[in-house]
Amino acid sequence: MPKALHLIARPEGEPKDSDFELRPVESRALNDGEARVAVRYVSVDPAMRIWMTEQKSYWPPVKLGEVMRAGGVGEVIESRNPRLPVGTWVGGMTGVAEELITDGRGLRPFDARTLPDPTWALHVFGATGFTAYFGLKEIGQAKAGETVVVSAAAGAVGSTVVQLAKAWGCRVVGIAGGPEKCAYVKDELGADAVVDYKREQIGKALHETCPEGIDVYFDNVGGEILDAVLKRLKLRARIVVCGGISQYNGSGTPFGPSNYLALISARARMEGFVVIDYLHRGEEAITAMAPLVATGKLKGKIDAMEGIDNFAACLRRLLSGRNFGKQVLRM
């Protein structure tokens, strides 16, 4: 019997297995206009850690007892909806569930044959890629010749930002943790320089890798890295506030960037954004990124775990930076 994962407790610190409960999915007969979707993959994202709290955010918190919110892709396995014939791939907010019944609203069909793999609809050609593309373009306003620094550069969004910035003619410095990820960012993704935040003193390393300062900082982590970047901004620099993964598991007061007054002398800005505001422009991003994918300039790396009962472990893996590539859970 297919199952769904329900949030039953608000995690303190790292999410625990016991914060969730597997419950059977309703498997009634379909009504006219409905389709049954077998979810194949769900996207495991840092923002999930925020959705689990009671914190006000761009979406309401997941209520206790509800199916855990997640983006996912799946196949129609039974249908009484002519627009969703059996075999159609769909993507959207499926939740962490093996199966669901839909009238089609909120799910978008896509042609999986045009993708290297269906997971790409969650990665480069999905919300992850759109986050990188619109964040770097609209908020970061990255221009050729500028120095772009990216944190969590081996992560899903970060690795896409590194490659896009390179393709747009920027000088790119990636920040990642550990020699394996750093080598990946430099050798595979093509960053001009890389900083290993686990091994190097971040301020010194930024001084060395960005001797003329930083034009754009795409921030996925917050914390001390953000603070170090603030001290090295070029005039009219832009900080793209995409996430703060270093702060998500903490239960105390998050780390505030004490160097934020540097925004004054640099005439710089920090700006937050949420990809859902750009989903209606997804085609624009896909059109821009497809040729880069075709020519090997934009690669996507998937880190998949198996099984709905591994969701909490998969999320812990992501939040502690043990993943390598876009984290997904295969259902």
Add this chain to the structure above:
Amino acid sequence: MPKALHLIARPEGEPKDSDFELRPVESRALNDGEARVAVRYVSVDPAMRIWMTEQKSYWPPVKLGEVMRAGGVGEVIESRNPRLPVGTWVGGMTGVAEELITDGRGLRPFDARTLPDPTWALHVFGATGFTAYFGLKEIGQAKAGETVVVSAAAGAVGSTVVQLAKAWGCRVVGIAGGPEKCAYVKDELGADAVVDYKREQIGKALHETCPEGIDVYFDNVGGEILDAVLKRLKLRARIVVCGGISQYNGSGTPFGPSNYLALISARARMEGFVVIDYLHRGEEAITAMAPLVATGKLKGKIDAMEGIDNFAACLRRLLSGRNFGKQVLRM
């Protein structure tokens, strides 16, 4: 013999009298093209506290032994420069000095008869007013109907921002310290609501005075007020990072706004600026503000102390918020 005030030590905490030394001003005969200016007033500004440190800023630090940097206004008392006849009023970076010799560069003549008082060239019709005008217009992008919150609302820049925002049709909430300043902000400047940060819990007070959230925050103080504002931003809010006076005297790590991740869900921005970038557009601001001054919608309040030997005391007064109105020192 006229004197100038030299910085001889970098203050720790509050600036002390002993951080400065009065030295005689060179009073040689003028060369062709030169004029002697008797400085009448200098502007005492929060940014001075930063110029005294070794901190990188939009201007280099004042070197030890140099005359303390300051904006000022004065009268030409002797001249061998036909463009600066005796009796001309000039404004610019005079430094904290009773007298100076100039070839005219860096000083701008103005017609003191068109001003309520020559100090206005340091206040509403000078760098203070330009800071308020361009900060609110260009960085804050305040629009009619929006809610604008201003900290240090009884201060020089803050009081101008309150009145401009009201004139532009905004709803204005001023934050100030103590009943006298709060009454001034509400009754004299016309703010719709006022918060006494010394008496009220700032988060609760902002919740009550801005029930629908904040569109523009003009920040002169930083610290916990900024953090409280971040929790109450409306969608696409703008934070104008003008100053952080609450942090200037501190010797430890400044307070970082730990709620900055709220910029994400609000799709909001924090942006710094420096008025010197807008000085070339001063006429635009004067043209826009003059009718407001003429109709009594824009008032300037001056808080003057006397005597160059009182400079350090005057600066302490400003940094501790004991001033009431634009702080100047009459020479």
